[in-house]
Amino acid sequence: MRILSQNPVTDPSTVLYRRCVVDLETGTATQEDVPCKNLEDVLGGFGRSYQILAERKISEAYCPENPLILNIGILTGSTVMTGLRSYFSSYSPLKQSRKGLPSAMWSAGSGNFGNKLKWTGLDEVIFENRSATPVYAVFSDGENGPQVEIKPAVHLLGLTGHEKIMALHKEYADAHFAVIGPAGENFNSVYMGAIILSTDNQLKSGEGKSRFAGRGGMGSMMGYKNLIAIVAQSSDKMGKITPDMRDVNRDVIKNGGSARFQPVSQGGHGGTWANIDVLQAFHAVPENNFRPKGDEDVAGLFRPNVEKDFDVHSEACFRCGIRCHNNLYHRNADGSRGALAAKFDFEPLILFGSNIGINDSRQVTELIHLCDYLGMDAISLGSTISYVLDYNARHPDQPLCDGVAFGQFDQIRELIVRTGRGKLSEVGRGVKRLSEQTGETSYAMHVKGLELPAYLPETNPAYAFAIAGGHMSMGTHMYLAKEGKTGLDDWVEVITRQGLLQVGYDMIGLCKFVGVGMGHELISRAIGEATGLKVSSEEIVTAVRRAYLRGLALELRQGYEDDEYTLPGQVFENPNPNVTLPAFVTREFFARMKQRVWAIFKPEMEGLLPE
Amino acid sequence: MQITVKLYGSLCIGRFHSAVREYPDSSTIQTIVTDLGIPSEYLIRLKNGYHVPLEEVVQNGDTVSLLPMLDGG
Numbered sequence A: 001m002r003i004l005s006q007n008p009v010t011d012p013s014t015v016l017y018r019r020c021v022v023d024l025e026t027g028t029a030t031q032e033d034v035p036c037k038n039l040e041d042v043l044g045g046f047g048r049s050y051q052i053l054a055e056r057k058i059s060e061a062y063c064p065e066n067p068l069i070l071n072i073g074i075l076t077g078s079t080v081m082t083g084l085r086s087y088f089s090s091y092s093p094l095k096q097s098r099k100g101l102p103s104a105m106w107s108a109g110s111g112n113f114g115n116k117l118k119w120t121g122l123d124e125v126i127f128e129n130r131s132a133t134p135v136y137a138v139f140s141d142g143e144n145g146p147q148v149e150i151k152p153a154v155h156l157l158g159l160t161g162h163e164k165i166m167a168l169h170k171e172y173a174d175a176h177f178a179v180i181g182p183a184g185e186n187f188n189s190v191y192m193g194a195i196i197l198s199t200d201n202q203l204k205s206g207e208g209k210s211r212f213a214g215r216g217g218m219g220s221m222m223g224y225k226n227l228i229a230i231v232a233q234s235s236d237k238m239g240k241i242t243p244d245m246r247d248v249n250r251d252v253i254k255n256g257g258s259a260r261f262q263p264v265s266q267g268g269h270g271g272t273w274a275n276i277d278v279l280q281a282f283h284a285v286p287e288n289n290f291r292p293k294g295d296e297d298v299a300g301l302f303r304p305n306v307e308k309d310f311d312v313h314s315e316a317c318f319r320c321g322i323r324c325h326n327n328l329y330h331r332n333a334d335g336s337r338g339a340l341a342a343k344f345d346f347e348p349l350i351l352f353g354s355n356i357g358i359n360d361s362r363q364v365t366e367l368i369h370l371c372d373y374l375g376m377d378a379i380s381l382g383s384t385i386s387y388v389l390d391y392n393a394r395h396p397d398q399p400l401c402d403g404v405a406f407g408q409f410d411q412i413r414e415l416i417v418r419t420g421r422g423k424l425s426e427v428g429r430g431v432k433r434l435s436e437q438t439g440e441t442s443y444a445m446h447v448k449g450l451e452l453p454a455y456l457p458e459t460n461p462a463y464a465f466a467i468a469g470g471h472m473s474m475g476t477h478m479y480l481a482k483e484g485k486t487g488l489d490d491w492v493e494v495i496t497r498q499g500l501l502q503v504g505y506d507m508i509g510l511c512k513f514v515g516v517g518m519g520h521e522l523i524s525r526a527i528g529e530a531t532g533l534k535v536s537s538e539e540i541v542t543a544v545r546r547a548y549l550r551g552l553a554l555e556l557r558q559g560y561e562d563d564e565y566t567l568p569g570q571v572f573e574n575p576n577p578n579v580t581l582p583a584f585v586t587r588e589f590f591a592r593m594k595q596r597v598w599a600i601f602k603p604e605m606e607g608l609l610p611e
Numbered sequence B: 001m002q003i004t005v006k007l008y009g010s011l012c013i014g015r016f017h018s019a020v021r022e023y024p025d026s027s028t029i030q031t032i033v034t035d036l037g038i039p040s041e042y043l044i045r046l047k048n049g050y051h052v053p054l055e056e057v058v059q060n061g062d063t064v065s066l067l068p069m070l071d072g073g
């Protein structure tokens, strides 16, 4: 990125980012410095990529004209703590309007890949067309600027994501990697393929400690393009930490927002895993396809119980002091730490645990690990499997997938393997398509075609306004549990003000677990210190809001109709009496909420898309 | 007066899961939080199952639940 003046708001074109366009059909690449058009371009991530997607009219995801855009945020590769995110954007094979048009999507991941890409000198790569044969792309920092090579990747086919990363690591010692697993290779049967990102810990230990850009099937898009892996090769170019930047990083660690995700031993609450204790207090932990039973079965997944079987160790992405990862290790016979079992985050823990009727942590770790290795989005896969199990419980005489039932570990394991290897397209194409085939849609846990994360829809009517993943693009999933608010005014306010700003982290390159809102002075201070750019908190909030609304406008352009902005029918038709949080999401409430939110958003959305 | 206090997640560490404790009349949620040495920021506070502010006054026989305010990701 070249920065020629300090004011990106009045003069965004004085900030130029380095773009590389790779034509996979011809194997050629071109590069240019592109002047920014607005502050969203400057901040980066989906704020920039969505403007590129908006310029294209795409009617099916798997077509050569649908680009796969890899980019970073303005703070990726900087000395700001957690500044290491990379983003993948495209029209999604998974998320689709009823009209059959693919929705724009982005997916974000940590690891050290984003940093390395930045240090090659590139800010953005657009992959055009598709290769006739499997290839991987290598971006490196040459003497005269970034270099690109496209290489054959047949030798990588069939390997798990982790195996691909370790194979490439042997060849490129100073690089990091973004790869697909077998699921992405089988893109025609699997629309929920994830992109797997390498971490320093993984390369050093040889253990599968990857990070994932999972949502929306960006790994399947890579597979469609026959792009099996991306290598970012560079020496480490982390700048010197100035005294002011040290203060920024101290505030990242010390602010109460991030402290929540820090290890218990560090005085924190121990990462997202701890959500299970909080939600269970309200019997709001998803069980048996998002239908809490009002019992204590999930206690087997509470930390103290898991610690009886595993050695739990807090670890982190590159240079991150928040250390939110809870890695579970097997214990050797002598009590010492053995091999890695899995990483326990709230989402996979619940979606491969209580939500499919499994509360034994040893079994859950195995399923998480399998999903990760095969390279699927844990949320999409977990929520689709729970639908299959629920359907089978309702239709024992005509079940799906050989009649697999809640709690049947071996059969579920087999189902995951078959899905990831492309042998079970009814699961691999997601719950929306499957439920439309069966004709039973009310308990299919998706909104607008994207599976729900592990927070009950009856506690979050704002899922309807999430643009790229229920909890990653609308920060309201814990609002009811945290605040207890059920008023219409409260929900309209939280959606149209704070909730949508969640997406700002997917522009600037930082991790959401920094835990402050986009309007917090810490964000503008971090940008100022890392880049010299002067941009106020209000200006950042305005740009993030515009980027979100552009995403919403793009959904409408892809054919979404008003009645697709809804929740699974079960929420309205059959409220769950076991959940002790207030049941306030009636059809009437929801309709009035939507009407008021659209009345605020629609005038602001005008003019955000190209003609 | 007697208040049943329930703690969740990491708030239990070094404290307790559930205990009946004595507090003076006119105590508030803040009184209990301070007494237990829990930071009042990022805390979910329930009185008899309902969300309440820190200033909420408690009465003999109430149950107060304190939970860490987390987030997803």
Ligand code: SF4
Pocket: A082, A110, A261, A315, A316, A317, A318, A320, A321, A322, A323, A324, A325, A511, A512, A513, A514
């Ligand atoms: S907060 Fe967690 S996920 Fe985010 S950068 Fe730090 S260790 Fe990685």
